[in-house]
Amino acid sequence: MLSIKNLHVSVGDKPILKGINLEIKPGEIHAIMGPNGSGKSTLSHILSGKSGYTVTEGSATYQGKDLLEMPPEIRAREGVFLAFQYPVEIPGVSNVYLLKAALNSIRKHHGQSEVDAMDFLTLVKGKVRLLEMDEKFLYRAVNEGFSGGEKKRNEILQMAILEPKLCILDETDSGLDIDALKIVSEGVNSLRSPDRSFVMVTHYQRLLDYIKPDFVHVLANGQIVKSGGAELALELEEKGYSWLEDAEASA
């Protein structure tokens, strides 16, 4: 699905990622954890195509294609989805309009015709119920005036409708209370499938209580310093990150 090899990324002259290696196979859930400033968000941004970063070395191959060469919208149409840490408010563009535009872009990209209006509404309304959202959300401007929890739920709603292959969740649990976290997690879990992979970038272990990862990687100072199974997250919760950073420093 995704193969990242020796990826080095800078912002201006400042190196942020210093040789990331990561293999993600279909159906796997990978959690990327690490302290603030470790490069977690940079990793999710570079995978989704945000500008302002320079790749100085290495590669990221998605389904056999050079991911880093693609403009963001092509990545999205190819099935890469970034759930934002801070979803952007877009006044004047309704949720339903954006969903339809996005879905039709994907269909067009794959040589399919535009979605039928009735089928589309049936699909969207079903997903809205799944995420326990009010249908009124569909007709409101994208994220405008939404609470933190509503914005995150809206991200998952988009994900559920666009059915991506590679989902990158950037700090999805930040700013969520426990009820919203449960709903979001259930939404994500319902999307798990053998051909869909997830990269969850998170500072806290809490999210992993609800979405169980197959692998946990610890990012520190731009490198993956430790990888393991779900139990690694618990160890981090207990000990914090400093022991890894210390270990790295002394190594």
Next chain:
Amino acid sequence: MAKANSSAYVERYADVASSLCGQTVPWLQQQRADAILQFTEYGFPAIRDEDWRYTNVSVLDKQHFAMAQKSVSAVITADWLKAYQLVDAWSLVLVDGYFSAEHSVLADLPEGVTVMSLAKALQDAQYATVLEGKINGAVSQDENGFVAFNGAYFVDGVLIHVPAKLQVSKPIQVLHIATQELTAINTRSVIVADELSEVQLIETFAGLECAYLSVAVTEVFVGQNANVTLHKVQVESEKAIHFGGTYVKQARDARFRHDNFALGGVLVRSDVHTDLDYASECELNGLYLGVKRQHIDNHTRINHLKPHGISRQLYKGVLDDRARGVFQGRVVVAEDAQKTDSQMNNRNLLLSSDAEADTKPQLEIYADDVKCAHGVTVGQLDEKSIFYLQSRCVDEETARNMLTFAFANEMVDKVKIKSLHDLILGQVLTRFPQEGINKEWL
């Protein structure tokens, strides 16, 4: 001594004066005489006048516009008018400033409601009496050179009168159409809504693809506790020069709303001035879209004369290419106007490095217990929003179009008359790149 740019109009005034409407109305004859004197002395506005510092009309020095004559244009057919004329409204059509009975739709007006040609009204003693004190009653001849020019030269226009306590069931549209190359069109409109009445009005300005000067002055009198909404849809030809002045007097508890869509013309100035009495409210909305070399100037003035008045203003501009947009908003709160609540906002979106926005909000407050705020922004599209849309499969160009459209659409969405909303939306969309904004999905 006449100014260079006005002398030709002054010299030729005597030739046309006797053919202008209202010959039998002495007070109007006096007003016209005063107007031409005023215009002779001051001419068209110059940029040294603070209210005109951003808008240079000296092109009127170089180009003379002959007074438009009454004519029948074969091009203006019912079919042509469809693009502008609302089907679910009464409409009065003025072609080159003159009333066109043929194109107007005025049957079955509610009893007591008057919608008629101003020239006709002036021929009838009953209506002429209504008009006395109304023409030049909401604006003074010395307001600016265009008002004086119009006061001297207007050939026709409309009188709309809504009697007390009547809610007019359908909107009333006044449709101004220009058809003649290099002509000047002068119209004067008087709108009177008596106490407790309610009416929705539309003024539309359109024309054939030619250069002309359109000068329209509208005076509005909103009676006690009456409610008037006036939409202005300015879609003049690409080469047109447009001056439109809307001057309003609001009585106690009166409500007035003005939605100003400035989409057409090459050199455009719009004045919206209103005087608020005790506890009256006004809402002034505007959307100006400038492309190529369009220059669109919006000038508002709200005079809070008495306590408890409320005013809200939101003007939004989208400027591309070498277009220039101006917003000058002035709110004056008189010493007596305590508890005034006023907000003024102007937001500009610049789409090209050669586009320009000049914005000048002014608050003049002489009372000490008021709530007044203003805010202006001039900016570009938000890169974070563009990336967000891209990450949702939308290509960059479409994302830019979507965001630009959304910015403008906030103003279109305020229009609650469905047919008018759709008409304006269509006009706005033709001014945006079509691709990416799929109307059917909106």
